[in-house]
Amino acid sequence: MRIWIPRDAAAKALGAEDVVAAVKAEAARRGIEVTITRNGSRGMVWLEPLVEVETPEGRLGFGPMTPEDVGQLFDGGPLSLGLTEDLPWMKAQTRLTFARCGVIDPLSLAEYRAHGGLKGLERALKMTGAEVVQEVLDSGLRGRGGAGFPTGIKWKTVHDAPGERKYIVTNADEGDSGTFADRMIMEGDPFTLIEGMIIAGIATGATKGFIYSRSEYPDANEVMAAAIAVGRVEGLLGQNVLGSGKAFELELRVGAGAYVCGEETALLNSLEGKRGTVRAKPPLPALQGFMGRPTVVNNVISLASVPVILAEGAAHYASLGIGRSKGTIPLQIAGNVKYGGLFEAAFGLTLEKIVNEIGGGTASGRPVKAVQVGGPLGAWIPVSQFATPFGYEEYAGQNALIGHAGLTIADDTADMMAFARFAMEFCAIESCGKCTPCRIGAVRGVETLDRIAAGDRAAIPLLTDLCETMKAGSLCALGGFTPYPVMSALTHFPDDFTTNIREAAE
C-alpha cells in the first residue's frame, strides 16, 4: 500500500510529521505493509495535511488529516475527498509549471522523467544557444519575480555578451508576504528548477549556477540540496550533462534574513559575500553581474516554467494568457481566506473570481475589505477594482502591480492605516541604506503616519509628497514601491486615516 504524505512546509506546519508517525503506528497495528512517500503539496493548503492513498483507480485524498483520524485511510470516512485529481480546485487549473508538484516523489529523478521531466532539456541539448533563446522569446515568458521583464531578452543579452565565464542565478529569495510558489516548487518538484537552470545555461553559455534561497525556508533548502546531490550522482549536473558533453555545476546558497536581497543587484552583492546593498544600474547584471561577469538573474518560477516551454513548444505557452501577459501564473491565495493555496491558471482571471469563487471569501466569514497583490510593495486593491483582469499591464493601469502573484486578503476589520504604517516600518527595517529616499523616507513615513494617527490632518499631504519622493528617487523597488501599499490604502480607504480627526472634532 503506497501512501503519500506531503513534506511541504505548510503540511508540516499543520501537523504532517505527527500524521506520518500515526500512519506508521496504525499500519503496524493492522499488520499492513505501507510505503510512505513524502511528496510536495497539491496547493490546497486548507486540506493539509492532505494524505493520499494509491489505488488502481487513482490517488484518493484524505484531508485535513489528523493523527486521530488515520484509521480512515484504511476504512474510509468523512475526511475522504475522492480522487484528488477530480477535486474542483485541481480540475479548474492549467498546471504547467506545477504539473508535477505534489504528484511525484520530489527526489526521484526516475519519477520526474516518467512525468514528462527532462523532455525540455533533451530538446534544448539538440539546439544552439541562440535557438533556445529564440524559443523562450517566442513563448512571451516574462519575469515572474515581479518586474515582468521578458526572460528571453535577458537571456539574449547574456548570450551575446563576451566572456569566458557566465552565470545563471536563481532568485529564490521569496520574501514577499503572501507568496510561496518558489517554496512549493523547491519542496515539491526541485528538478523542474534545476532543469530550467541547465537550459538557461545552454542558451547563454553559462556553466555555473547558484540558487540564492532564504534562511526562512529550512524545508525548501533541505529538499533543494538533496535534489542537487541526486542530480550530481545521476549525471544531470556536472561536467557531462546527460552525456551531452556540456557542463553545468550548481550550488545552493542561503541568505541571512535580509529582505532587500530579493532585489537582483543586492542579491548579487550578497552572493559575492558582501553587504546586500543595491547596485546602481547600469551596468546591467546581464553584462556585469556576479563577480562582474555576464549573469542571468531569474526568479524561481521564471526558470521553472522553461522546461515545459521547451518540451511543449513556445506556441503552446504563448497561446495562453491575455495581451502581453502570456502563459500561466501560479496565483498564491493567502491571508484571511477560506480556501487558501496555490492555483495555477492562465493570466486574465479577475480578483472577483480568484478571491470570492476560488478562494471562497474570507476565513473569518466577514466581507472582504481589500486584497494586497504582489507582496509588501504591492497595492491594496479595493473590492470596487475586483474586475481588473490579472495581467502586468492591466494592473499597472490601476496603479498596482502583480509582483510575484501573491494575494493577501484582509476582511473588513482590517485597519488600512495600520497596514500603511507597517509598510513604512518594514521599509525602514529592511532598507539597505544606500539611497536617501528609502533610508530616511521610510523613517519619516512612520513618523508622518503617527502624526496622522494622532489626528493631524496637515500630515496627509506631507505623506503624499513623501511617497512621490520615494517613488521617483529610490534606487530600487524597496523604497520605490513602498508608496504603493501606503498610497493605495490612503486613496481607497481615507476614512481609516481620519478616524481620530473626527473623534477629536466630536
Next chain:
Amino acid sequence: MLDSVDIAARIDEILASHTGTEGALLPILHAVQDSFGYIPEEALVQIARHQNISKAEAYGVMTFYHDFRAKPAGTHVLKLCRAESCQSMGADRLASHAKEQLGLDWHQTTPDGKITLEPIFCLGLCACGPAALVDGKVVGRVTPAKLDQIVKGMR
C-alpha cells in the same frame, strides 16, 4: 563553554572547507553560527584574514544580516511572522500575547536564558497564518492557546 583555542581550531576547519568557494563569506558566517550559535568576535579576525578583507568589512557584512548574532541566543528561539498575510489572521494580537506571556520585546531573551523572541518576515506559510518558526520547525495557524503550549514546552 569552548575556550578560544577550541574556537580558533574549529574556525580554521570551517575556513579550510570553504577554500575555493566563490564569494564565501556568507556560507562561512552561516557555518560559524551553526557551530557556535553566534559569531564570536575573535572569529571575525580569523575570517577576515582568510578572506583577505579588513575586520571592519567582515563586521559590516555580519551586522547587515538579521540572522547573524554577536551573542548567543536563548536555548529556544521563537520566531513569529509579522508580515501582512499573518497580520490579516491576527499576528499582531498573537505577538502582543507572546510578549506579555514572556515579558519580552522583540530580540530579547528571558532572564533564565531559555527563550529568545524574534520577529520574522514571511515563512511562506501565508495560507495558514499566523505562522511561527519554533527552534527551526514550522508551525501554522498559531492561536494564543497554541502559543502557550509551545512556550510551556520550552520552559
